[in-house]
Amino acid sequence: MEASSQSETLRDQALPCPLVMGEMGCDAVSPERLDQLLNLGWRHFGRTFFRYSLLFGERSIRWVQPVRVDLGHCELTASQRRILRRNADLELSAGPARLDAEHEELFIRHRTRFREDLPPSLADFFGHDLAAYPCSLLEISARLQGRLVAASFLDLGAECVSSVYAIFDPEFSKRSLGIATMLWEMAEARRRGARFYHPGYAFHNCSSMDYKKQFRGTEGFDWESRWHPLDRPQRR
Secondary structure (H helix, E strand, O other), X not given: OOHHHHHHHHHHXXXXXXXXXXXXXXXXXXXXXXXXXXXXXXEEEOOEEEEEOEEEOOOOEEEEEEEEEEHHHOOOOHHHHHHHXXXXXXXXXXXXXXXXXXXXXXXXXXXXXXXXXXXXXXXXXXXXXXXXXXXXXXXXXXXXXXXXXXXXXXXEOOOEEEEEEEEEOHHHHHHOHHHHHHXXXXXXXXXXXXXXXXXXXXXXXXXXXXXXXXXXXXXXXXXXXXXXXXXXXXXX
């Protein structure tokens, strides 16, 4: 879709939220400031913080919806509990993030899941030097008999945590490791006393990002100042 026709389509749409675009650089962010930014819809890769309510794709215009999970109201569904049981044989650990050759090899395997919009490298999400990362970054890793099969990375605020990125081995797709990493992140967030878990951006319309909404206690941001409950998933 050409830019002009996209603009015409945008004018014809009933806008579901305000138009918001912003970007800024931050060398260091306190846990309290990170909470404020997350609760206003900001995300970041490395030291570049951004927020946008509209995403232009090649064939579509999508309205972005930041989501978060109120951990005090997040009761697991039966299917989510099954995922945890399915992965109970994995050895989990949480500690400072590492981006070494083992993680890069896992990332390369993870990339094979994508047919388009392939993530270029882990450095695009974290920068080339973790020592220059602007806030506290935690890694949760999962190993099977010593082999790294999944790793996810979590920004730590004062009352909020934010999932930055997760990688997992597609050889173990039957384990639903994408959802498992989110469940492990939320469990770690609760252990640390966090109130909210931010899994990132989804969209107002149905999309492949809807998995971020499949947790009880999920809220959506209106791009002004309010978070409101989203429809809860059915029990199953």
